Amino acid sequence: MTFLAIDVGNTRLKWALYEAPRHDARVLAQGAEFLDHIERLADDRWAGLPVPTRMLGCVVAGDAVKRRVQEQMDQIDGWNLNPQWVVPSQEEAGVVNGYDHPSRLGADRWVAMIGARHHVLRQGGPRPFIVVMVGTAVTVDAIDTDGKFLGGLILPGHGIMLRALESGTAGLHVPTGEVKPFPTNTSDALTSGGTYAIAGAVERMYQHLLNHCGMEPACIMAGGAGWKMMPSMTREFELVDNLIFEGLLVTARQRWERTD
Incomplete structure (x- = not known):
């Protein structure tokens, strides 16, 4: 098949x-x-x-x-x-949707959570985890040990941040810089600021989930720009390139096992 x-x-x-x-x-x-x-x-x-x-x-x-x-x-x-x-629902493939209106959750976030849940289970059993997807936008989602999606963050990706600054601030049409601990030029300051803004949001969600579950969360990262963020993260992350495909495979298998 x-x-x-x-x-x-x-x-x-x-x-x-x-x-x-x-x-x-x-x-x-x-x-x-x-x-x-x-x-x-x-x-x-x-x-x-x-x-x-x-x-x-x-x-x-x-x-x-x-x-x-x-x-x-x-x-x-x-x-x-x-x-x-896929349309996000109240529950699928062992993940429970804690969104106020489950169907309004982004389908990519939902499928990524399903993929991450089963990825974590295959590595050694249930534990809480966060899923960070870095693309046009950045999402940071928290799932507890039982597979319940507790909630998540949405923030602009690097490109949107830079375009917003360029359009709203005079004189910031500069080339992309590098991530530095202490930036000393505008290009590096912009690139470092966006990177550390994302890293800070991830760290805050990590701490929320750790406090909620009392257990160190696993950390999964995906998305086309995920590799750019990895060196700047304060926690150890696993980069899973095809996380949404993993979620689609799990979802498809479980759906069709029920109907075949």
Whole structure:
């Protein structure tokens, strides 16, 4: 049973074709496309792939983008898929949604939590953990030992921070700098300020979760810019490149085991 996992973010669509919907399944093909170029998938990246049996996706870019993706799948001969997209619910795959309005939680955050929960369980059993996703925006989410999502933070990513400063402050159109303990030029000051703002938010959430659970949390980081943050973190983090895909694989397997 070949399985197509799709992660549609704010700027790019990432996809992976697996031989089966399980976390250790072999990857048959994978790729990424900027949202402006989705219409080339059917004729280029997806043309000639083994036919997927099932598909599950996660989208944060809106319904219009989701329809464009589905149109690409419909154009490929033999792809008789019934597209399914994750909508956050009260509970799924062992994670309980503590959001005030569960369906309003970002689908990417929800799927990442599911992936992280099972990633942590495979490493040695239940423990609290935080999930940090660093992309266009940054999210910092806390999950307790029982798998309940307690809440999380949303803050701007590096790019948004810099653009906000450039648009609101005269004379700050400068190149990207480096992260330094004591920045002595404007470029380094901007880059270091944004990095330490994110690191500080993560540290605060870590302390909240530690105090709440009385146990050192595991720390998982994901997102396209996660590697940039790793050297500046005050805690040891594990960088999981395909965390949303891990969540989609777990979710797909559990859903279809109930129906098959």
